[in-house]
Amino acid sequence: METPKEKDEKYEKVVVSLNQTICDNLKALLEERHLSKRNFCKQLAKEKTSVTRTYFGRILKDPKYISPAFLLSCCDFFGISLENLVSTSFNAKEYVYNSTKEHADYLNIEALLKKYEDTKDNTEIFSEKQSECAAEVTPHYNNLCFPPNDVTLVTDPKNTLFAGYIQDYYCYYYPTDSSENKEPENILKGVLKLAADGNYCKAILTINTNTVNDNGNINYKKYSGYAAISPTVNSLNCIMYSNSLCEFCFLMFRYFKLNFGKQDCRIAEVLSSSSATEDRRPTTLRMLLTRDPIKDSDLKIVAPALSLNYSTIAINRDNLIKIGGISDIYKRIVESLINSTPPIPVYLWKEDDIFNLAFEYLKKKEEALEFIMLLRADSYAYRYNKVGKKADDAVRNILLSKGYFKKRYK
Incomplete structure (x- = not known):
């Protein structure tokens, strides 16, 4: 009786073998279409989904994993069914043009x-x-x-x-x-x-x-x-x-x-x-x-x-002073805001800067990430964003004041 480890190894061999067949068929398709890996990735990004030439090259070299999204995009790009792409008797010459019945029906929502x-x-x-x-x-x-x-x-x-x-x-x-x-x-x-x-x-x-x-x-x-x-x-x-x-x-x-x-x-x-x-x-x-x-x-x-706004408005001092400099009345509003409600100091950092510094001290990636999570737990962040009535009404009232939506439509 096979052990779980033997079953896993057997399954992995099947996956690699199947993916190798897919890669061989993709290489044959590129050859028949006279497409380089660079041009293929460029066209695929325009028409279907983005994939880097590095990722594609890694798949062809070591086909352990192929994402379903990439696989389906290739099928639609070349006009081929998934069944034929995984076939060991695949003939790329039949798919020089996207004119097969499979392509006519495939992913055509x-x-x-x-x-x-x-x-x-x-x-x-x-x-x-x-x-x-x-x-x-x-x-x-x-x-x-x-x-x-x-x-x-x-x-x-x-x-x-x-x-x-x-x-x-x-x-x-x-x-x-x-x-x-x-x-x-x-x-x-x-x-x-x-x-x-x-x-x-x-x-x-x-x-x-x-x-x-x-x-x-x-x-x-x-x-x-x-x-x-x-x-x-x-x-x-x-x-x-x-x-x-x-x-x-x-x-x-x-x-x-x-x-x-x-x-x-x-x-x-x-x-x-x-x-x-x-x-x-x-x-x-x-x-x-x-x-x-x-x-x-x-x-x-x-x-x-x-912008994905929420009820708290956070702004740094330089930008606040800049707004106050637009006009005298804006300046009075900004000064009143500062004097009437003392602002709470807020620190702003890029996550990469925090990670690099934490990594120097903690020496382990996972512990540095855990430190970042502790910071995020006590930082300003909303778990969702919703468009409230105020947001709709504010935009509409501003545009109405500038003469929009005056024409009556039947």
Whole structure:
């Protein structure tokens, strides 16, 4: 009878053997496509997901571990099914072009959604008594998007709750790449389109990345999906996906019933992936949505609301004095703040600086990290970030004072 150690060793051999087959097949695909490892990684980062040439080279040299995300991105990039990529009888010549049946169906979420749209909705007719307080029909939605047969969730754009929200929104948010966030005025812009699409409210988000491709054309990120209103928690939610990026984007903002006109503006919470090319990470950010385009000069004024703010305002003395120097009345406000409520001294350090110093004393990485955790336990940090009514109202009132949203929309 095999011991646990022997079973583990046997399993590891199977994994290495399987991964070696995958690596051999990837090498054959690169050879048939006349792609170097550098060019392959560069194209994959643009079209699917980011992977460094170092990481790819390490996989090919020592195929002990291949991440599922990288594996699926390779399948979609080369137009090949996972079953064929792990085959020992693989023929790379069959995949010189992405024209196989497998590629036509593989990871094509938009095609799956279209299939469900074209399928006749399964409906359930409510009694007259029920229909007075519920939707007329309960559509059968794709499980990928919404829970099926949920009469509470509002997804039909003809529902009165969607009135005033079906429109185009101008979008503004800070870049998620730290190298692009050095300048406070560097704000990315885009358009979120909410439109009726049969029994669904379609959501399409298009972002100008402020970069261009080799042909000089602007690189746009585009996500498509659907929107739904949750009356129980008063929120409008968008679930979107990008085929080209192999990436989801979730957007949510505060909802209330509008009797007339269109929604002026909202600050949304967004969950997506960071835009850094080397190492993508789950990222939360704030996005300003408005029905009028905002001038850059006015955008600069309301942009601080896009930071992940909380009720405590921490600012160093130099920046506070700088604000006081803008005008005499600002100076009086700053002086009153300092005199009326004595500020609490706060120390600011980079985590790397703390780690390096702690490591000199403690000599062990784990103990240095534990010291950092003790500091974080007593430092200013919030466990969540929410967009409160004050944040929405502050931005809206400032923009209204500058003449936005005066035009009435039918």
